[in-house]
Amino acid sequence: MRLLKSFTLTLALLLMCCTSANYFSKKIVEPVLEQAQIDPLQQEKDDIFSLLIYALVYKDWQDGSVPRNKRRGYNIGALLVNPQFEPAFHGLNCINSTDNATQHGEVRAITQYLEQTRKFNLEGYHVYTTLEPCIMCAGMMTMTAVKRLVYGQHDVDYSKAFERLAMDTRPIGGFAPYPRRVVATASALEHGKKLDDAYKDFLSKDPEKVLAKFLASDPAEEIFKQADENFLGYNIKFPENQTVYANALTYYHKNIKKE
Numbered sequence: 001m002r003l004l005k006s007f008t009l010t011l012a013l014l015l016m017c018c019t020s021a022n023y024f025s026k027k028i029v030e031p032v033l034e035q036a037q038i039d040p041l042q043q044e045k046d047d048i049f050s051l052l053i054y055a056l057v058y059k060d061w062q063d064g065s066v067p068r069n070k071r072r073g074y075n076i077g078a079l080l081v082n083p084q085f086e087p088a089f090h091g092l093n094c095i096n097s098t099d100n101a102t103q104h105g106e107v108r109a110i111t112q113y114l115e116q117t118r119k120f121n122l123e124g125y126h127v128y129t130t131l132e133p134c135i136m137c138a139g140m141m142t143m144t145a146v147k148r149l150v151y152g153q154h155d156v157d158y159s160k161a162f163e164r165l166a167m168d169t170r171p172i173g174g175f176a177p178y179p180r181r182v183v184a185t186a187s188a189l190e191h192g193k194k195l196d197d198a199y200k201d202f203l204s205k206d207p208e209k210v211l212a213k214f215l216a217s218d219p220a221e222e223i224f225k226q227a228d229e230n231f232l233g234y235n236i237k238f239p240e241n242q243t244v245y246a247n248a249l250t251y252y253h254k255n256i257k258k259e
């Protein structure tokens with residue numbers, strides 16, 4: 001009888017925990033994961049700028065054969081796009097050349113652009129990145145009032161930074177969400193998915209399991225190269241975006257490293 005009571009109590013506690021977990025998941029986690037529909041015109045803009053930042057990184061590729069301390073940094077980049085949908089500035093990861101762990105592409109793009117333009121923040125701006133931003137970069141975008149982020153590859157270890165900032169944990173005695181929210185969206189292009197798959201394969205085989213090493217590998221370079229080719233050969237579907245693409249091409253040719 002005691003054993004039956006103990007089992008019944010344990011089962012009841014497990015059911016209570018599962019019910020609570022489901023409740024809090026619906027109450028806390030699911031709301032920050034909801035994604036709004038993106039209209040086709042905006043989707044094409046997203047594709048153009050996502051391809052552009054892949055291409056800019058590819059044109060300054062840091063090869064895996066070069067010792068890490070001799071490289072600029074990781075093959076990661078960030079592009080700022082103004083409210084008129086014109087490329088404004090971009091930054092590439094420079095943690096090695098600066099010997100400074102904060103010098104991510106997003107940090108460099110935002111700080112240098114604000115310093116050069118003397119703007120106070122990035123209200124109304126979009127940011128396009130090749131890799132899902134870490135919490136440092138997410139915090140900087142949040143504090144500078146960036147409107148929206150579109151990223152390529154998911155970051156396995158440092159993912160969902162924007163969603164964590166937006167999470168309301170008050171129902172479990174926690175904290176209110178951060179006052180500003182940057183809408184973060186994964187790119188719809190195939191390149192991010194290809195990078196995700198290639199990185200998963202890399203993690204299953206490579207003993208170091210370091211993202212920087214993967215992003216200097218031949219498979220990663222091939223995906224970035226494909227994005228560069230796709231950008232240069234892009235076919236506009238909507239006439240309204242013809243100027244957007246023309247401005248992106250101008251920015252590309254102005255900023256790439258000449259071979």
